[in-house]
Amino acid sequence: MKLLELNHVEKSFGELSVIKDISMSVEEGEIVSIIGPSGSGKSTLLRCATMLETMDSGEIIYLGQKAAWTGENGQVAYAGKKELKEIQSQYGLVFQNFNLFPHFSVMKNITDAPIHVQKRDKETVYKEARELLKKMGLEDKENAYPCQLSGGQCQRVAIARALALKPKILFFDEPTSALDPELTGEVLKVIKSLADLDIAMVIVTHEMAFARDISHRVIFMAGGVIVEEGSPEKVFASDNERTQSFLGRYGAIL
Numbered sequence: 001m002k003l004l005e006l007n008h009v010e011k012s013f014g015e016l017s018v019i020k021d022i023s024m025s026v027e028e029g030e031i032v033s034i035i036g037p038s039g040s041g042k043s044t045l046l047r048c049a050t051m052l053e054t055m056d057s058g059e060i061i062y063l064g065q066k067a068a069w070t071g072e073n074g075q076v077a078y079a080g081k082k083e084l085k086e087i088q089s090q091y092g093l094v095f096q097n098f099n100l101f102p103h104f105s106v107m108k109n110i111t112d113a114p115i116h117v118q119k120r121d122k123e124t125v126y127k128e129a130r131e132l133l134k135k136m137g138l139e140d141k142e143n144a145y146p147c148q149l150s151g152g153q154c155q156r157v158a159i160a161r162a163l164a165l166k167p168k169i170l171f172f173d174e175p176t177s178a179l180d181p182e183l184t185g186e187v188l189k190v191i192k193s194l195a196d197l198d199i200a201m202v203i204v205t206h207e208m209a210f211a212r213d214i215s216h217r218v219i220f221m222a223g224g225v226i227v228e229e230g231s232p233e234k235v236f237a238s239d240n241e242r243t244q245s246f247l248g249r250y251g252a253i254l
């Protein structure tokens with residue numbers, strides 16, 4: 001079954017049409033990268049898909065369950081509170097600037113929502129959180145506070161926090177763009193290591209070599225539309241003019 005299906009999603013800010021009739025889907029365990037120039041609508045698409053932003057028209061379906069659709073009156077309708085809560089528990093989000101709670105320890109940042117929102121067993125949650133911290137290379141940091149960590153470490157805590165909620169699909173919006181180059185590598189390595197967890201990932205990134213290495217499918221967006229998509233081999237060797245012109249800027253690393 002498809003984990004996520006977006007059909008004909010559109011979004012404008014005032015007069016500015018940012019997402020123009022985008023349809024895409026994500027299969028179980030699939031890793032999809034979204035690349036494209038600054039301002040092409042990548043973050044807006046992710047924000048619409050995760051319902052942080054309301055779309056103007058279109059359809060959003062998670063695991064066959066409709067989260068949002070365009071009604072007969074042309075207005076977008078969202079599922080009820082209870083259904084949305086259930087749908088939202090299927091996915092997690094990791095942003096550029098971590099959004100950790102500054103007054104919570106690393107451990108509490110990771111365990112708070114599983115214990116208090118998902119109402120899961122405390123002991124089990126702690127045990128799983130320690131395993132996640134180990135996977136992130138942060139086993140000695142459970143009592144630290146975010147301000148005591150590097151940007152790369154904060155981002156790895158943010159990833160552990162998202163994983164602790166056991167999502168089926170994880171969205172990343174430029175997870176390394178706020179990091180110094182030397183910290184970027186460690187975060188990309190951690191994201192790569194998630195590939196074997198069988199969680200689907202949708203990753204907006206400007207790290208082209210990373211996108212090429214990790215993705216099952218690459219989506220190239222420009223001007224609010226999907227210009228092309230396909231295997232990394234296909235997209236990175238594309239003879240499409242817009243794709244080539246964009247990738248040409250990254251020529252040195254490919």
Ligand SMILES: Nc1ncnc2c1ncn2[C@@H]1O[C@H](COP(=O)(O)OP(=O)(O)OP(=O)(O)O)[C@@H](O)[C@H]1O
Binds near residue numbers: 018040043044045
């Ligand atoms: N809340 C908003 N209000 C008005 N305009 C917005 C808003 N959010 C985004 N935009 C505009 O929508 C367009 C697409 O923005 P978006 O952030 O989705 O691009 P992006 O592809 O993620 O770019 P980048 O690679 O720089 O992150 C831009 O022109 C932006 O200025």
Ligand SMILES: [Mg+2]
Binds near residue numbers: 042173
């Ligand atoms: Mg963006």
